[in-house]
Amino acid sequence: MNLKPDYKKELELAAKQMILVHRMDTLIKLILRTIIRNLNVGHVGFLLYDKTKDVFVAKFSRGSGGLKIPSGFVKVNKANSLIKYFTDKSTRVLGDDYLLLSELEGFLKSKKRKPKKLKTVLEGVKFQLSLYNAVACIPGFFRDKLICILFLGQKTKQKKFTKEELGFLSVLSSDVVMAIQNAWFFQDLNKQLERNKTLFLQTVMALATAIEAKDKYTSGHTERVAKYSYFLAEELKTMKKIKSQDWNVFIENLKIASLLHDIGKIGVKEEILNKNGSLDKYERETIEQHALVGYMILRQIDELEYPLLGVKYHHERYDGHGYPEGLKGKQIPLIAQIISIADMYDALTSDRPYRKAMDKEKAAKIILEVRGKYFSPMIVDAFLRLYKKGLL
Ligand SMILES: [Fe+2]
Numbered sequence: 471m472n473l474k475p476d477y478k479k480e481l482e483l484a485a486k487q488m489i490l491v492h493r494m495d496t497l498i499k500l501i502l503r504t505i506i507r508n509l510n511v512g513h514v515g516f517l518l519y520d521k522t523k524d525v526f527v528a529k530f531s532r533g534s535g536g537l538k539i540p541s542g543f544v545k546v547n548k549a550n551s552l553i554k555y556f557t558d559k560s561t562r563v564l565g566d567d568y569l570l571l572s573e574l575e576g577f578l579k580s581k582k583r584k585p586k587k588l589k590t591v592l593e594g595v596k597f598q599l600s601l602y603n604a605v606a607c608i609p610g611f612f613r614d615k616l617i618c619i620l621f622l623g624q625k626t627k628q629k630k631f632t633k634e635e636l637g638f639l640s641v642l643s644s645d646v647v648m649a650i651q652n653a654w655f656f657q658d659l660n661k662q663l664e665r666n667k668t669l670f671l672q673t674v675m676a677l678a679t680a681i682e683a684k685d686k687y688t689s690g691h692t693e694r695v696a697k698y699s700y701f702l703a704e705e706l707k708t709m710k711k712i713k714s715q716d717w718n719v720f721i722e723n724l725k726i727a728s729l730l731h732d733i734g735k736i737g738v739k740e741e742i743l744n745k746n747g748s749l750d751k752y753e754r755e756t757i758e759q760h761a762l763v764g765y766m767i768l769r770q771i772d773e774l775e776y777p778l779l780g781v782k783y784h785h786e787r788y789d790g791h792g793y794p795e796g797l798k799g800k801q802i803p804l805i806a807q808i809i810s811i812a813d814m815y816d817a818l819t820s821d822r823p824y825r826k827a828m829d830k831e832k833a834a835k836i837i838l839e840v841r842g843k844y845f846s847p848m849i850v851d852a853f854l855r856l857y858k859k860g861l862l
Pocket residue numbers: 731732760784785813
């Protein structure tokens with residue numbers, strides 16, 4: 471037997487690995503590397519069906535003797551002889567599982583009668599194989615549909631492929647097809663998720679706009695709070711207060727929470743929201759309700775579990791004198807602390823019913839004064855670093 475002792479095992483292992491790979495490029499690299507490593511072939515090529523463009527795209531290994539064409543450069547359509555050969559049963563005269571150049575040449579030279587159409591296709595296939603510098607190719611089908619074709623270059627020392635090797639490659643090729651189907655499925659799923667996410671964010675933005683329409687003094691407030699919150703989070707990341715592995719999820723939740731932080735104001739009467747004088751106890755309590763009302767509105771949406779913390783607790787204070795629950799110090803979720811300071815800075819630097827906007831320097835000074843009272847020292851430090859960078 472010409473097989474290396476652990477050859478079979480390694481290919482089985484590769485098949486198992488393949489099914490776990492969801493990125494097509496990584497998958498193809500894995501397939502090509504497995505074959506090169508186990509079969510002693512100079513190079514391997516791969517034609518993969520691209521269902522969005524309805525063409526086959528070529529990928530090559532880095533083995534010696536292959537074509538010096540960059541991967542993905544060659545695209546062939548269904549009129550290509552090789553594709554025709556494998557997609558048309560009537561021309562597939564040399565078997566379904568593989569095609570050997572030597573057998574093809576033998577068949578063409580033989581005295582057997584060949585219809586003209588068949589001869590043309592087979593001559594075309596021979597030419598294609600010479601282009602790819604291949605002596606064998608193995609098709610991969612899903613049901614009856616051609617998904618890929620593997621090209622194998624000459625084996626080292628001019629050895630021939632054994633029947634066993636070819637049989638095994640054929641098995642591998644059906645594993646490859648399963649892995650490709652699997653990767654496609656994940657790609658489609660991801661696209662779907664991406665679309666849903668965009669739609670979701672657009673809904674969040676629409677809701678945020680609805681709040682601003684009610685409160686005439688807060689035009690642009692939500693967006694500015696979202697922007698400052700983002701900068702603060704970035705600063706906290708450079709200060710190593712947010713782990714980089716948590717970053718993507720954190721920033722997404724922060725974006726949603728900061729855009730929706732005042733959503734509860736939808737339930738507050740406009741006369742109170744836009745009142746021009748000082749508020750009485752009832753009015754103040756009504757406004758303070760907005761944190762809880764926002765929480766009640768959004769808690770029905772499962773995806774908002776973490777952003778909800780920002781909505782509910784963005785008026786808590788570090789010293790425990792905030793609302794709605796009077797949380798203290800580290801009990802206040804980071805997402806709420808960030809929104810809280812961004813909210814206050816924007817409130818200070820914009821016009822309000824009861825006073826004119828403050829300049830930035832004065833606002834920063836006030837925030838420094840409430841370090842350890844309203845806000846944690848850490849968040850004020852991050853704020854001041856940002857302020858000094860001129861990012862606020
Ligand atoms: Fe608020």
